Amino acid sequence: MGRTNRKRRSTLANRAIAASAALALGGGGLLAANIYASAGEGKNSTQNAQTTAAGVATIKCPDVGQQLTDVPRGARAGVDKELAKLDQQVTEAYKRLADTRQAQAGDSSYVNNAILSPLKSKRTATIDRINNSIKRKGGKAPQGADQLAGCEGVPADQPAAGEGQGGNGQDQGQDNGQDQGQDQGNGQDQGQDQGNGGQDGNGPAAADFQDITQVQPTGGAKGVGPNGLPANGDSGSTGTFTTNCGTNENENRNSDNVIVAPGVSNGAQHQHDYVGNQDNDAFASDQDLAAADTSCQNQGDKSSYFWPVLRVQDGQDDIDANAPGGGQDGNVGTILQASEAQLKFVGNQKSDVVAMPTALRIITGDAKSFVNGLANANTNWSCTGFEDRQLTDKYPICPEGSSVVRTTNFQSCWDGQNIDSANHRTHVSFVQADGTCGNGFQAIPQLQVRLVYDVDAPQIQNGQVQNAFAVDSFPDQLHKPITDHNDFINFFDENTMNQVVDCINSGQDCQ
Incomplete structure (x- = not known):
């Protein structure tokens, strides 16, 4: 049963391909364009950063799983599978975001209308199934499915994820690292304006590295x-x-x-x-x-x-x-x-x-x-x-x-x-x-x-x-x-x- 060599791993990969065919988006690579390159081209645009190709690097959705505190044991297997579907839905939407840069450039409402709105509809249905499964087994489902279902585009120039972290001596090192990176010409903005070395186009960026x-x-x-x-x-x-x-x-x-x-x-x-x-x-x-x-x-x-x-x-x-x-x-x-x-x-x-x-x-x-x-x-x-x-x-x-x-x-x-x-x-x-x-x-x-x-x-x-x-x-x-x-x-x-x-x-x- 265990995977103890590369041949065994290949067999499991084939099983995964069959089980996850819904995730495949044709035979090409994951991304058709460098996200950070396109994300930085129009950083000073007056259009809404949530709906323009120039402003959206990825998709942010509420983590439904972290809101679940009362899932009866009898419901957990079904709920876990529905949570995995939520992850798959975000992945599919992200791939669509990456593959439609040209369409986004010509339509400021494209991301909202063609990507985020359909994603919300799918997530709403999945969250409803999660809530119903919990309730049927006597648990208490989280309130506000609409708030949990809605997602937003994350602009390319958002602050680094580690900014503001404190309490454990990390601020000093991170602030120093960010300043040093900018001195060397690989700060957050510059790295995103000029692209990144990510082999498949979705990271990492130059700003993700520090001497x-x-x-x-x-x-x-x-x-x-x-x-x-x-x-x-x-x-x-x-x-x-x-x-x-x-x-x-x-x-x-x-x-x-x-x-x-x-x-x-x-x-x-x-x-x-x-x-x-x-x-x-x-x-x-x-x-x-x-x-x-x-x-x-x-x-x-x-x-x-x-x-x-x-x-x-x-x-x-x-x-x-x-x-x-x-x-x-x-x-x-x-x-x-x-x-x-x-x-x-x-x-x-x-x-x-x-x-x-x-x-x-x-x-x-x-x-x-x-x-x-x-x-x-x-x-x-x-x-x-x-x-x-x-x-x-x-x-x-x-x-x-x-x-x-x-x-x-x-x-x-x-x-x-x-x-x-x-x-x-x-x-x-x-x-x-x-x-x-x-x-x-x-x-x-x-x-x-x-x-x-x-x-x-x-x-x-x-x-x-x-x-x-x-x-x-x-x-x-x-x-x-x-x-x-x-x-x-x-x-x-x-x-x-x-x-x-x-x-x-x-x-x-x-x-």
Whole structure:
């Protein structure tokens, strides 16, 4: 069942093509025009930026899934499939936006009339089905379907997603990065006016990259909630447990997400790397995952660890070039395998930790944060030798001899009851400012993931980025670094989980 080689991956890609044929828009590439180039041509136009080709870079829709707090278990499977349809509808509308630049240039009302209005109608019908499913099972549906259904065009010159972020030392680094980028001729406006190096036209842009040597120290990767604090410290439970699960040498990848879109092929619309559990796809049950093989050296750890792949946009086709989740969704170029993948669990500043329940699901970061905003964003980009300097809304340009680093620290407080929640977030949380868990939550081992990639540094020339790299993303997210995210499903066996807890609570460093 698990994908353990490229041949297996190809078979799954073919299955995804059949299951997601509705997403294909003919045999051509994703984009007919460079979005940022066309978006910048008429920036000073007096026409409405929401309805002109010159002003609209992508589409922003309310994230319905994050509004769902009362979905009865009997309704969740159906609701998750409808939520995946909402994602597909946005993708289809985004592709239409990208493919109709000429028509938009001649008609200032084209985007509203031909793209946003039909999208709202489709979303209204889908949200109605979600609400009805919830009500039939005794739950309470969110109010205001009209407000949730309506979408808007995002102008190309909107502020960078990371602006205004505070509370964790990130403002200084981001402000410095933005100023430095503008000095070098690759600021937000210039990069968008002059186009970008995105191989398929939907990003990344020059303004998405920052020379790490020009960033002020920020104190290292954060852990990251409203307070920006890591979970552990020099008191409380100070031990660690490290599990070695490899770097996905098996090339076990798919574009599913069994947490947010179970039963939906290509539910993520971008490829994930999987380490640990080898049977994670959209159709895997908890029983399947519990019985699966694992890439972890400790065979008591069958947990699933997965994150979006990193690609270099080198003009080369990878195995998924013509498949959903790959080229059909704007994710192009050679997939990079991490040179290091460190998976470490740490304790809590103030208390002992308790065992995670089997099948606990945790998502950290937000794959849609470019349009959703920063409420759930959790990104840390840096370079080896410079990890006291972290970027949140920029990809790092590392000096020679230094490698790209992605660091993710997960939520470490659990409600003590649920292995998941309707919006996949409210059953877990980050620690409070004083290091404790609020709302009666219990401290659990905090997963910290550190990924290292050996990749040539991008070059910024005349406001364009050459040799760009980027994480896979939903097409409408334009491959922004702020959309990085990470996923975990706990399938440690009971004895091994007890060992994790004992090591952490007793201050030992175990593996």
